[in-house]
Amino acid sequence: MIEENYAVRAVNLEKHFPVSSGGFFNRNQQVVKAVDGVSLEISKAETLGLAGESGCGKTTTSKLLLNLYPLTGGKAYCNGVDISTLKGKDLKSFRRNAQMIFQDPYESLNPRFNVRVTLEEPLIIHKMGDEAERHQRIISIMNEVGLKPAEQFLERFPHELSGGQRQRVAIARALILEPDFLIADEPVSMLDLSIRAGILKLLQKLIEKKQIAGLCVSHDLSLLRYLCKRTAIMYLGRIVETGPTESLIQKRYHPYTEALLDAVPHPDPDKKYCLDKIKGEIPSASNIPEGCRFSSRCFKAMEICFHQPPRPVVVDENHWVECHLYMSNRS
Numbered sequence: 275m276i277e278e279n280y281a282v283r284a285v286n287l288e289k290h291f292p293v294s295s296g297g298f299f300n301r302n303q304q305v306v307k308a309v310d311g312v313s314l315e316i317s318k319a320e321t322l323g324l325a326g327e328s329g330c331g332k333t334t335t336s337k338l339l340l341n342l343y344p345l346t347g348g349k350a351y352c353n354g355v356d357i358s359t360l361k362g363k364d365l366k367s368f369r370r371n372a373q374m375i376f377q378d379p380y381e382s383l384n385p386r387f388n389v390r391v392t393l394e395e396p397l398i399i400h401k402m403g404d405e406a407e408r409h410q411r412i413i414s415i416m417n418e419v420g421l422k423p424a425e426q427f428l429e430r431f432p433h434e435l436s437g438g439q440r441q442r443v444a445i446a447r448a449l450i451l452e453p454d455f456l457i458a459d460e461p462v463s464m465l466d467l468s469i470r471a472g473i474l475k476l477l478q479k480l481i482e483k484k485q486i487a488g489l490c491v492s493h494d495l496s497l498l499r500y501l502c503k504r505t506a507i508m509y510l511g512r513i514v515e516t517g518p519t520e521s522l523i524q525k526r527y528h529p530y531t532e533a534l535l536d537a538v539p540h541p542d543p544d545k546k547y548c549l550d551k552i553k554g555e556i557p558s559a560s561n562i563p564e565g566c567r568f569s570s571r572c573f574k575a576m577e578i579c580f581h582q583p584p585r586p587v588v589v590d591e592n593h594w595v596e597c598h599l600y601m602s603n604r605s
């Protein structure tokens with residue numbers, strides 16, 4: 275164990291999936307570099323945003339931070355402990371302390387469990403409290419997530435709840451174990467626009483109140499602006515910019531961040547999305563461009579970008595960018 279200020283720290287995380295392509299007799303073994311050198315830190319009582327296009331590696335990074343996949347490379351620490359070394363009681367305690375809220379509450383809840391059983395199950399697994407104490411805890415967390423009066427919801431099954439109520443149950447299930455690390459992976463993207471703000475406000479309130487270290491994953495920067503003081507931008511397996519969310523949005527250092535911000539729908543419904551800055555689709559994670567991985571789509575690419583990967587450069591306080599535009603020492 276090492277002493278440190280961060281609740282969560284990842285150093286050079288890698289997850290490479292071997293995949294086969296081609297016919298039965300002509301199989302090629304390829305490697306999908308879903309996560310390819312990700313470093314990040316999250317302090318206690320801080321929520322870091324993680325944004326990027328579909329397929330850039332956000333969920334895989336989240337799963338690595340929760341020790342749900344073995345690492346191809348790098349290290350992940352939680353409260354100073356290398357999580358890949360955890361076994362037995364320590365691993366069980368980590369599983370209790372690190373929770374995840376998934377994108378689709380319908381998929382993450384067991385359709386055969388009513389709300390009471392859904393919320394009691396983790397308490398039983400982790401041997402927390404007797405029956406009366408568990409009941410108290412369930413009622414109290416249901417009140418906190420706005421499922422009240424609790425008695426009205428306790429016996430309902432997922433199909434008897436609205437999408438927003440289901441996501442509240444999923445949040446309650448994640449928080450009932452009082453975790454100190456919480457990952458919310460696209461927590462509102464499956465919900466109607468009209469109920470997104472309510473769920474986000476709830477998440478923000480609970481994370482602050484309980485002083486949790488949070489990671490909020492989304493492709494929508496406007497959502498992260500609301501929830502996270504600091505955000506990391508991910509592209510094709512790597513974080514290309516990290517900084518205070520406001521500074522990142524105002525200053526638009528990395529061309530990919532700029533393109534992502536311009537891809538947000540315009541508030542005026544008559545105006546179209548501004549997607550023209552990004553050329554084509556995100557390349558395959560099994561065929562990453564040489565040099566800067568964004569070079570095949572970057573509207574600011576220079577000659578050097580096509581053969582030399584950029585190094586991270588500090589551009590402002592607590593703000594760094596991986597791009598040749600900011601490397602004073604170009605070679």
Ligand SMILES: Nc1ncnc2c1ncn2[C@@H]1O[C@H](COP(=O)(O)OP(=O)(O)OP(=O)(O)O)[C@@H](O)[C@H]1O
Pocket residue numbers: 291293306307308326327328329330331332333334335493559
């Ligand atoms: N088990 C797996 N085996 C092989 N490839 C995988 C596996 N899981 C993910 N990938 C690939 O890794 C890359 C990153 O996937 P990931 O799900 O982490 O992306 P994401 O950023 O969460 O995308 P989305 O926004 O669509 O949820 C993708 O190319 C995906 O196809």
Ligand code: SF4
Pocket residue numbers: 528529530566567568569570572573574575576579584596597598599
């Ligand atoms: S390094 Fe070059 S290609 Fe990559 S983002 Fe910067 S300008 Fe664009």
Ligand SMILES: [Mg+2]
Pocket residue numbers: 332333334459
């Ligand atoms: Mg995902």
